[in-house]
Amino acid sequence: MNDTNNSRPRGRPRRFDPGQGVATAQHLFHARGYDAVGVAEITSALGINPPSFYAAFGSKAGLYARVLERYATTDAIPLEDLLRPDRPLAESLAAVLEEAARRYVARPPAAGCLVLEGIGCDDEEARRIAAAYHRAALDRIRHSIAAVHPDTAQRLTDFVSVTMAGLSAEARNGIGLDRLLETARVAGRAVARELAAAG
Template sequence: MSTTECPRAPGRPRNFDPELAVAKVQPLFHAHGYDAVSVADVTEALSIKPPSFYAAFGNKIGLYERVLGRYVQTDAIPFDDILRSDKPVAECLAALLEEAARRYAADPHAAGCLVLEGMHSNDPQARKVARDFYSLAEHKIHDFIAQRHPNEADRLTDYVSTTMLGLSGKARCGHSLERLLASARIASLGLRHPLS
């Protein structure tokens, strides 16, 4: 009887977990953006070979979609906790903008919103994936406003979304939490009149 181990077929490591892999590369996409992260960067970060990467994720856009999905579930703004029917709409939207400022500034190495910044990708598929996730969040804001202020829902959704895009962009440019919060609070003043 031979004690020599059979050589393993090439492929994923024995303990390879795609969900853990997605979590591990999420900061890579957040810090550098979709365009700057290559398959080689991902395989190096995960200590796997390219065939293992393609077997697990199909392609780079497949991985990116899973990264965005994980981000929305674990690290993005908790819309349902903030947009509450038992509080005034303006108060909830102000809280949403402040929470956006806090989250966008939380990690200086991966600042801004992964979804919002993904919409600036040069790759049309990556832009579409990010826009799809963005649309879900925008619909939540719109539906929340429309429940009590249907005539203001379109323009206030645009106003809040535009502010969030600006906060994310400024966070990517290195603005401090204090500056982002100041901008969020000034923007919140604009919500009072239409919702009064």
């Protein structure tokens, strides 16, 4: 086991907190996207020099992996809480869509979903990392639907996925919470109707 050791390590002590660096980088990446934020801007924001950056995070994509890890546990949509098995499915999915609308504009200028926007960036490694989180989230949604309506799980998951991707894009286009929420509710009613029609 890792000894939760209070004794300091051997060499020269760090002058910055990598965890805080991940948080700062999260805001930068979320506000402007992976490609648009350079290492120079990050090191400047953290008050460190490039060697400290690479010693701590390995690479820009390595930092991005830690940023997404943090994002998944702090700002991403809490699917486990919203998709309870005892809850009516239509209600759960509507809650997911509304929560997306809220979170995508909750912390301006960090609009949209960090994962969904990361999928489309121009760096291959960053795309792979983001795509893994995307796949996991869709699997989670599809699993919840399939438990009740296995035959329409794929179709409804695709619709929810498209809606969330669209909400993220529109949030980044500056659309406000009220209009995003209206759209999420239209989509939520659509899900309910499809579920009812599927019997």
